[in-house]
Structure formats: C-alpha cells, structure tokens
Amino acid sequence: MTKFSYSSSAAWLERAKKVLAAGVSSEFRKYNHPHALFYTHGKGSKIYDVDGNEYLDFTLSQGPLILGHSHPEVLEAVHQESLQGQLYAGQHAKEIELAEKLQAIIPAAELMRFCLDGSEAVQTALRVARAKTGKQKFLRFEGHYHGWLDNVCFGISSPSPEAMGPRESPQMHPWTQGLPDGAKEESFLLPWNDLDLVKQHVAKHHQEMAAIITEPVMCNNGCIPPKEGFLQGLRALCSDYGIALIFDEVITGFRLGLGGAQAFFGVKPDMAVFAKAIGSGYPISAIVGKKEWMEEISTARVIHAGTMNTGNPTVAAALATISILERENPYPAMFALGERLRQGLRKIAKETGHQLLVSGIGPVVHTGFTSQEKAVDFRDVLQFDTTKLKTFVSRLHDRGLRVIGRGLWYISAVHTEEEIDQALGLAREVLTAQDI
Numbered sequence: 001m002t003k004f005s006y007s008s009s010a011a012w013l014e015r016a017k018k019v020l021a022a023g024v025s026s027e028f029r030k031y032n033h034p035h036a037l038f039y040t041h042g043k044g045s046k047i048y049d050v051d052g053n054e055y056l057d058f059t060l061s062q063g064p065l066i067l068g069h070s071h072p073e074v075l076e077a078v079h080q081e082s083l084q085g086q087l088y089a090g091q092h093a094k095e096i097e098l099a100e101k102l103q104a105i106i107p108a109a110e111l112m113r114f115c116l117d118g119s120e121a122v123q124t125a126l127r128v129a130r131a132k133t134g135k136q137k138f139l140r141f142e143g144h145y146h147g148w149l150d151n152v153c154f155g156i157s158s159p160s161p162e163a164m165g166p167r168e169s170p171q172m173h174p175w176t177q178g179l180p181d182g183a184k185e186e187s188f189l190l191p192w193n194d195l196d197l198v199k200q201h202v203a204k205h206h207q208e209m210a211a212i213i214t215e216p217v218m219c220n221n222g223c224i225p226p227k228e229g230f231l232q233g234l235r236a237l238c239s240d241y242g243i244a245l246i247f248d249e250v251i252t253g254f255r256l257g258l259g260g261a262q263a264f265f266g267v268k269p270d271m272a273v274f275a276k277a278i279g280s281g282y283p284i285s286a287i288v289g290k291k292e293w294m295e296e297i298s299t300a301r302v303i304h305a306g307t308m309n310t311g312n313p314t315v316a317a318a319l320a321t322i323s324i325l326e327r328e329n330p331y332p333a334m335f336a337l338g339e340r341l342r343q344g345l346r347k348i349a350k351e352t353g354h355q356l357l358v359s360g361i362g363p364v365v366h367t368g369f370t371s372q373e374k375a376v377d378f379r380d381v382l383q384f385d386t387t388k389l390k391t392f393v394s395r396l397h398d399r400g401l402r403v404i405g406r407g408l409w410y411i412s413a414v415h416t417e418e419e420i421d422q423a424l425g426l427a428r429e430v431l432t433a434q435d436i
C-alpha cells in the first residue's frame with residue numbers, strides 16, 4: 001500500500017487559517033483525516049485532493065451528490081439556464097415546473113416554498129407550526145440533527161453516555177457556546193423510538209406543543225430506522241392533539257425514493273423539509289406541506305423570504321436531478337448496493353473477529369464498533385467505540401476510500417458493484433491488521 005501524503009493540504013490549511021476561522025467554511029470540514037483537506041475536483045464516484053490523491057467517495061459531500069460528482073446533464077442544465085440570468089427578484093417558469101414535479105411525487109407536498117438549505121427550511125416549518133397552532137414549543141429527539149441554528153442545538157452531543165440524564169427528562173447539553181438563554185426553552189427533548197414515552201409526554205404537554213419534528217430515519221446517528229409503528233404512532237398523536245408532524249427529510253429525501261421516507265413508510269406528515277439531494281450540490285431546499293398548514297404562508301400570516309431563493313442555476317440543477325432520477329430509477333440498484341455493502345461488511349467483521357454493528361437502510365450504511373446487537377436510539381449510539389471507528393475510517397482514507405467520520409456511507413446512482421467490492425476489499429485489509 002502506498003501511504004497517502006497530505007502535505008499540500010497541510011500547507012493550504014496553514015494559509016487558510018490566516019483568513020478563514022479554523023481554516024474552514026463549515027464546522028464539519030474540520031474533521032477530515034488527518035486534518036481539513038483541500039480538493040481539486042470530483043467526477044462520478046471519485047474525488048481528488050491537492051496532493052493528487054484519488055478517493056472512492058462515499059461521503060457524497062455529506063449527502064447531496066446522489067448522482068455523483070459533476071453529472072454532465074446537471075452541469076449542462078445549469079450552464080444553459082445561467083445564460084438566461086441568475087436571479088430575478090421575481091418568479092420564473094422553471095421553479096413552477098419544479099414545484100409541480102414535487103407536488104406530483106411527494107405525498108404531503110400540496111403547497112411548498114423553496115429556500116437555500118436544510119437549516120432554514122426547518123425553521124420555516126417550525127414557524128408555520130407555531131402560527132397555525134398558537135402554541136410555542138416543539139418536541140424533538142436526541143441525536144436528530146436539524147441544522148445548526150440556535151433552537152435545535154441541544155441533544156446532539158453529550159460529554160458522556162451517563163450525562164444524558166433520565167429518559168423521561170433528558171439533559172439538554174448545548175452543542176455550541178453563544179446560544180441565547182431562551183433557545184433551550186423552545187423545545188422538549190426525548191429519546192427516539194420510544195412511543196410510550198412520547199405518548200406520556202404529549203398527554204402532559206400538548207397544550208404548549210406546536211410540533212413534533214423527527215428525522216424519519218435517524219440518519220445522523222447510527223442510521224437507525226424507526227421501530228415498527230413509531231412513525232404511525234407519532235402521526236396519530238399529532239392528529240389527536242392538534243400538533244404539526246414535521247418530517248426532516250433532508251437526508252431521506254430523494255434517497256429512499258422520489259417520494260422520500262413519507263412514501264417509503266406510508267406515513268404522511270403535515271409538513272416536511274427537503275434539501276441536500278434535491279439539487280445535486282446546488283443550494284436549494286424546500287419546505288412542503290398540506291395545504292391547511294402551508295396556507296399560513298399563503299395568507300401572509302407567516303413570512304418566509306430570501307433574496308437568493310430559486311436562482312436560475314439552482315432550480316435548473318434540481319429539475320435536472322429529479323428528471324434523471326425519474327427517468328433512470330436508480331433506486332433498486334442503489335438499495336441492492338447498500339445491501340451488498342452491509343452484508344459484506346458484516347461477513348468481514350465476523351471473519352476478522354470485530355464487533356462491528358452494520359446498520360442503515362437502502363443506500364445509507366452505518367458502521368459502529370460495539371458489542372450491542374442493535375441500536376435503537378442515540379443513547380445506544382453513544383456507547384459505540386469512537387476511537388476504534390476513527391482508526392477504521394482513517395485507515396480506509398489512507399487507502400483511498402472516503403466515508404463520513406461518524407461511520408456513515410452514502411451510495412450514489414453512479415457507484416457500481418465493482419466499487420462496493422473494492423471498498424469491501426479495503427475494509428478487509430484494515431480489519432485484518434493486528435493493531436485495530
């Protein structure tokens with residue numbers, strides 16, 4: 001094995017630190033191996049860094065690149081549309097085409113608005129929920145990431161598993177300094193996948209509760225699917241108590257199928273937010289919902305705005321992405337590759353004597369080192385051996401395979417069986433070493 005060199009990236013990082021805080025433009029980019037790296041280009045399933053290293057990429061840029069890097073049809077659509085203009089401070093036909101497409105394929109998308117990223121789409125949905133219900137607080141779940149804005153920065157980190165507090169009243173550890181005093185008071189927090197606990201909590205607090213927000217699959221920690229009946233149970237509770245059910249489909253959207261997790265599981269939320277894969281890496285997100293909820297925006301009771309919303313290139317990218325997904329239906333193949341990777345990793349772990357829990361759903365795969373046979377919530381995920389995971393991920397990286405540091409692997413429409421087998425070969429090499 002040739003050891004990868006990262007010296008050019010290291011030099012760029014030193015230079016970057018003089019102008020960018022910590023040398024990066026997003027917190028998560030700090031956690032590359034062995035430090036923040038600098039890239040030159042991406043093509044298909046591969047990405048290349050300034051040291052000339054080539055990686056088989058399973059990060060898909062944290063999810064957006066469902067068609068891989070630089071899909072020619074997306075690039076051509078962006079180019080052609082950019083020639084017409086970039087942003088009009090007014091409407092254009094293509095965004096209506098896009099909205100009509102989403103309305104046709106996403107069950108809850110009766111009305112929608114577009115914005116730029118997942119974080120702001122989440123906040124819009126919460127604002128709508130407050131306006132319609134006249135209630136203030138929302139319930140969310142430990143380990144679910146809903147963006148980096150103030151009121152959702154709790155319950156996604158913990159100094160230790162023990163510090164999580166009792167299940168009925170978890171500690172709300174802040175993820176960052178600088179939060180306003182009131183941010184914590186906006187939400188209730190509970191462990192995920194425990195319907196009885198949610199029922200008890202809702203019965204007690206429904207008069208204050210405007211919304212329940214959930215990732216339909218806990219993709220951000222352990223990639224844990226909902227227990228049988230959990231999403232249906234949330235649906236029933238929200239309907240009974242006049243609470244908005246919001247699905248955060250920023251990861252599951254266009255990944256579990258064109259209709260997202262709501263179509264996959266057959267549970268229709270009141271509102272949902274989509275981002276990442278909708279635009280193949282161009283900044284676009286959508287808040288969609290049932291008419292009765294989204295009308296809060298139509299009637300101007302709720303303001304939603306944004307200078308940069310629905311620029312020509314981003315809408316063109318989204319239209320092209322969805323057209324390709326519709327035409328080529330890569331989902332059966334992506335799901336099969338996900339299963340091939342999961343089964344392969346399980347077999348290798350067994351043969352090499354590692355306690356590796358391989359989970360996930362469809363084209364999202366998660367690897368965590370633990371003796372647990374199953375993880376159902378964030379508290380289980382906090383028991384995973386992060387030191388060993390770091391060694392595993394770093395050694396894969398040093399062999400030209402890039403996965404997200406917390407053990408998450410995304411499969412795109414352009415990955416192949418051969419590439420999955422290549423990844424499995426590298427995983428075997430790493431797990432066979434004596435010192436892991």
Ligand code: PLP
Pocket residue numbers: 062116117118119120122145146147148215220248249250251275276
């Ligand atoms: N919701 C989920 C489930 C996410 O995974 C993310 C980002 O990773 C967000 C919201 C925030 O999206 P963005 O980073 O586009 O603001």
